[in-house]
Amino acid sequence: MxxxxxxxxxxxxxxxxxxxxxxxxxxxxxxxxxxxxxxxxxxxxxxxxxxxxxxxxxxxxxxxxxxxxxxxxxxxxxxxxxxxxxxxxxxxxxxxxxxxxxxxxxxxxxxxxxxxxxxxxxxxxxxxxxxxxxxxxxxxxxxxxxxxxxxxxxxxxxxxxxxxxxxxxxxxxxxxxxxxxxxxxxxxxxxxxxxxxxxxxxxxxxxxxxxxxHKGMVEFPLRATGQAAHSGYPWLGRSAISALLPALSRIDVLGHTPVEEGGLPASDKYGQTTVNIGRVDAGVAANVVPAAAFAEVAIRLAAGTPDEVRDIVARAVKNATADDEHVYCDFAAYGNGYPPxxxxxxxxxxxxxxxxxxxxxxxxxxxxxxxxxxxxxxxxxxxxxxxxxxxxxxxxxxxxxxxxxxxxxxxxxxxx
Ligand SMILES: [Zn+2]
Known part of the structure; x- marks a missing residue:
């Protein structure tokens, strides 16, 4: 008081x-x-x-x-x-x-x-x-x-x-x-x-x-497709989660990966570009090989344009998945984003x-x-x-x- x-x-x-x-x-x-x-x-x-x-x-x-x-x-x-x-x-x-x-x-x-x-x-x-x-x-x-x-x-x-x-x-x-x-x-x-x-x-x-x-922003879902099967016979299907994981792991570290190694740019003014994988959803049950998986990603840009950032992310996903066509960034889903x-x-x-x-x-x-x-x-x-x-x-x-x-x-x- x-x-x-x-x-x-x-x-x-x-x-x-x-x-x-x-x-x-x-x-x-x-x-x-x-x-x-x-x-x-x-x-x-x-x-x-x-x-x-x-x-x-x-x-x-x-x-x-x-x-x-x-x-x-x-x-x-x-x-x-x-x-x-x-x-x-x-x-x-x-x-x-x-x-x-x-x-x-x-x-x-x-x-x-x-x-x-x-x-x-x-x-x-x-x-x-x-x-x-x-x-x-x-x-x-x-x-x-x-x-x-x-x-x-x-x-x-x-x-x-x-x-x-x-x-x-x-x-x-x-x-x-x-x-x-x-x-x-x-x-x-x-x-x-x-x-x-x-x-x-x-x-x-x-x-x-x-x-x-303030920082810029790019948001997108990362999607993977697979084929459902009985988990006892996984070779009869194709796991969307297994396909998604290496791409997610790579995206997760892009904020502190050096630019020359394919990472996201930083700036003196805004510091590091940061990545948040804010949501992951996949599959239907423990005993079913998952046919679909996705993650929602938000990137806060310290430098560069949304297009440059999308290029970096797409290249990282390609590299991490050895060009797996069943994993892709759905950049059209949430609009264009904006630079810092x-x-x-x-x-x-x-x-x-x-x-x-x-x-x-x-x-x-x-x-x-x-x-x-x-x-x-x-x-x-x-x-x-x-x-x-x-x-x-x-x-x-x-x-x-x-x-x-x-x-x-x-x-x-x-x-x-
Ligand atoms: Zn407000």
Missing amino acids: KSSSSLSLLVAVGLASAAPSQAPLGLSSSSASDIIDASPFLSFHRDLVQIPSVSGNETVVGAFVAGFLESHNFTVIKQPVPASFHGDPHRFNIFAYPSASPAQDRPDILLTSHIDTVPPFIPYSLHEDSGSSPLIAGRGTVDAKASVAAQVFAVLDTLRTDPTASLGLLFVVDEEVGGLGMRVFSDSPLNPSPSPFHTVIFGEPTELALVAG QDLDTDVPGFDVITVNYGTDVPNLKVSEGVKRYLYGPGSIHVAHGDDEAITVDQLEEAVRGYKKLIEAAVQRQHMG
Whole structure:
């Protein structure tokens, strides 16, 4: 439990950044839930988290965000996104801009994050006894409703002091499972070419650091076919598992095999390319020679292009299996993948890091020269875990961070 004096300070800080018109709370009512209630920003974050929005079922949270933005004088476009399997048929992306000026439907500066979360839903809860700032736990408190809430309030704050700032908000669905929401936006008339915006600020948990880039990605199933037979007479069949194993063993070590020996490339910026064989499935029973086997592989690229990586993997599989035609990489199954994503970090005052997780950055096509930043509150290390949580301090600092990025983008435009 923290002291009331530091709590009241925190309340004051919270109000200063989110709701300058409200008076600070008295000392007697300083509990974590009072702090949340007193701050429109922290209340908005709470309301967002309390609405379950596991990927595929984002309609209710989308309607909430849209309503909030409309009530704050934004024009909101609800862009339909096709349903996922067993998902909600009416889900949509949210594209919003201040209603004041009609010219702003092509904002110069776009802030974007995602409103879906990973499963399972974990309810919102407050914890006062850990560290100096109240801790907010629950699914999505970090990834990415912290970014969504901070972006909204950074934009509202900026518009209060600079009503002509050309700002847009884009909140997409489906980021955690394939990025369909961002791809739908990217390919739509809302994202014409050349890009109408000169700056895009992506919100994901970066612990308030600017991300200089993240690794690329190639995912594919490795498949083997065989012929079923009684296990007492294996020579009457052909084992798909036996065919798959040498290929899998080789793929498993490609991340730390030297390039000259057929391994995957590394880079100073991102370190090693890493390989994860995340799933293996094969056969039907112990006493049946398996007719089919497959593995799902995810490669995080530190260097090179997806095509180069596919060539390296295909050659490794050929070598490991002595050209066995019954073992093959099904590269067409999961899409193209993407190379490492280099991002901008030219705004002073931030720590700069690289990260190993994927984002919607590669799913949004932008013109050459458009600045892209990746920044947000909270840690990726808890983002998909049962202990997903964020401090009030991190949330409030993120509003200031986004405002700083917006301000730098506005300045840059005035200078250019
Ligand atoms: Zn995320």
